[in-house]
Amino acid sequence: MTVFIPVEAQLKRKGFVFIAGIDEAGRGPLAGPVVSAAVILKERVRIPGLNDSKVLTEKKREELFPIIIENSIDFSITFVSHIWVDKINILNATRLANHLCIRNLKQKPDIVIIDGRDKQIIKGPFLNFIKGDRHVKSIAAASVLAKVARDRVMKEYDKEFSKYGFTQHKGYGTRKHRANIIKYGTCEIHRKSYNLSLQAM
Numbered sequence: 001m002t003v004f005i006p007v008e009a010q011l012k013r014k015g016f017v018f019i020a021g022i023d024e025a026g027r028g029p030l031a032g033p034v035v036s037a038a039v040i041l042k043e044r045v046r047i048p049g050l051n052d053s054k055v056l057t058e059k060k061r062e063e064l065f066p067i068i069i070e071n072s073i074d075f076s077i078t079f080v081s082h083i084w085v086d087k088i089n090i091l092n093a094t095r096l097a098n099h100l101c102i103r104n105l106k107q108k109p110d111i112v113i114i115d116g117r118d119k120q121i122i123k124g125p126f127l128n129f130i131k132g133d134r135h136v137k138s139i140a141a142a143s144v145l146a147k148v149a150r151d152r153v154m155k156e157y158d159k160e161f162s163k164y165g166f167t168q169h170k171g172y173g174t175r176k177h178r179a180n181i182i183k184y185g186t187c188e189i190h191r192k193s194y195n196l197s198l199q200a201m
Contacts, residue, residue: 002051004137007129008041011111016125018073020109021138022101024094025053025146029171030181031164031190032154033079034090036097037145040073040107041138047071050140052133053147065148068141074107075142076100077149086193095121115139161187 008019018040026034047068053061069075078100085093099121102112112126115133120126132139151170158166164180164187171177171189178198181190190196 002134002140004140005135007113007127007136008138011113012043016110018107018109019138020074020102020105020112021114021132021136021140021142022098022112023053023115023133023139023143023146024097025143025150026171027090027094028173029191030173030177030194030196031082031166031171031187032157033081033150034085034093034097035080035146035150035153036078036094036101037142037149038076038098038101038105038109038112039068039138039141039145040075040105040109041068041141042071042073045071045137047137047141050137050144052140053143054133056144058151061144061148061151064144068144072141074105075145076102076104077145078104079149079153082189082191085191089193090191091118094118098122113139115143157189161189163187 011019020038020040022038024036078097080093080097102122112122113129113136114126117128117130129136133143154166154170163184169177181196
C-alpha cells in the first residue's frame with residue numbers, strides 16, 4: 001500500500017482550498033506528444049491502488065483512470081505535439097503542457113504542486129516536489145491520467161504507422177523500435193531532434 005505525504009492537507013491548513021497536482025508522460029519517447037495532466041482531487045478522497053503510473057500495470061492504470069476522474073473536482077489533460085518538442089525542446093514543451101493544463105482547468109487552483117524540480121511558466125503559486133508522483137496523491141493521480149491518455153493516443157498512431165509497433169513500446173526507444181526506424185526511416189510523428197540511432201541505447 002502506498003503511503004502518501006499529506007501535502008495537500010498541510011496546504012489546506014495554510015488556507016489553500018483548491019490544490020492541483022501536475023505530472024507529465026512522454027519526455028523520453030522518440031515519437032509522439034508529451035502529455036501533462038492536472039488534477040484537483042476532492043477532499044479526503046481515497047483511491048485504492050493509486051501510485052506513480054510507472055509502477056502500475058497498464059490494466060491497473062486503465063482501471064484507475066475513471067475512478068480518478070470521478071473523485072476529482074476538476075482535471076485537465078493537455079497534449080503538446082512532437083512538432084513543438086522539436087521546435088522548442090522537450091523541457092520547454094513540458095513547461096508549455098503544464099501551463100496549458102492549468103489554464104484549461106475550469107476551477108482555478110489556489111496552488112499547484114508539480115512533479116520534479118524544473119522551472120515553470122505557470123502563473124500563480126506553485127511548488128516543485130521531487131518524486132511527487134510517488135509521494136503526493138494529486139500528482140500520482142495526474143501521472144495516471146497523463147500516462148493513460150498518452151498510451152491511448154500512441155495506440156491510435158499504431159493504426160496509421162503499424163510498422164513501428166507503437167502499441168507495444170508507446171514510442172520509447174526500445175531496440176526493436178530503433179531497428180524499425182533504421183529499416184523504414186522515420187514517420188510523421190518521430191521527434192527529429194532526438195537521437196534515433198541504435199548506438200544511442
